[in-house]
Amino acid sequence: MKHLFKVEVNWTSQQNQEDSTRRFYSKSHKINIQGKPVLNVSAAKAFKGDPELYNPEDLLLSSLVSCHMMSYLYVCSQNGIEVLGYSDDAEATLEVSPDGSGRFTEVRLNPKVTISNHDKIDLAIELHTKANQLCFIANSCNFPILHSASCEVFTI
Numbered sequence: 001m002k003h004l005f006k007v008e009v010n011w012t013s014q015q016n017q018e019d020s021t022r023r024f025y026s027k028s029h030k031i032n033i034q035g036k037p038v039l040n041v042s043a044a045k046a047f048k049g050d051p052e053l054y055n056p057e058d059l060l061l062s063s064l065v066s067c068h069m070m071s072y073l074y075v076c077s078q079n080g081i082e083v084l085g086y087s088d089d090a091e092a093t094l095e096v097s098p099d100g101s102g103r104f105t106e107v108r109l110n111p112k113v114t115i116s117n118h119d120k121i122d123l124a125i126e127l128h129t130k131a132n133q134l135c136f137i138a139n140s141c142n143f144p145i146l147h148s149a150s151c152e153v154f155t156i
Contacts, residue, residue, distance in 0.1 A: 006033070006034065007031055007032070009030070009031055010030045010032065011028075011029035011030075027050070028041070028042040028050050029042070041053055041054050041055065041056070044057055057092065057104075060092070061090055064135070064138060065090045066137075068138065069111070071135045072127060072128060074134070075127045076127060081115055081117070081120050081123065082117065084115060085112075086112070086113050087111070088109055088111045091108045093106045104143045106144050106146065108145075109146070109147050110147075110150075112149075112150050113151045114151075114154050115151060115152075118153045121152075121153065124151045129147070
């Protein structure tokens with residue numbers, strides 16, 4: 001089974017006549033996905049982008065966090081675990097080479113899960129491995145995605 005996803009990018013030069021001798025282009029652009037709000041995107045601040053806008057690095061990490069969470073909720077539902085809360089404070093390491101190329105070398109997910117049953121804490125933590133195996137985005141990456149998961153039980 002295959003699914004097709006489409007994205008359109010739109011960028012226009014924002015240089016004026018006074019800047020025409022410089023070789024600097026604005027990195028800000030718009031990402032359009034049919035039927036969804038426009039994403040205003042730029043480069044990361046470190047790469048002369050607008051720090052108030054999303055950047056591709058933020059979006060890649062966000063995709064990994066989101067996909068892992070949805071895969072995790074799926075495997076928990078398959079294993080009878082009631083998830084009451086889920087949060088993650090994830091980090092990605094990007095290394096830039098002297099020639100200007102770069103790549104992510106590692107992502108660390110730090111999911112914190114709250115469940116309803118104390119007897120299922122160990123299983124809830126183990127299921128992060130299964131969620132990683134199912135995650136479409138993680139399966140598309142060529143760098144390690146590490147997990148440092150914690151789980152607690154909500155008690156009244």
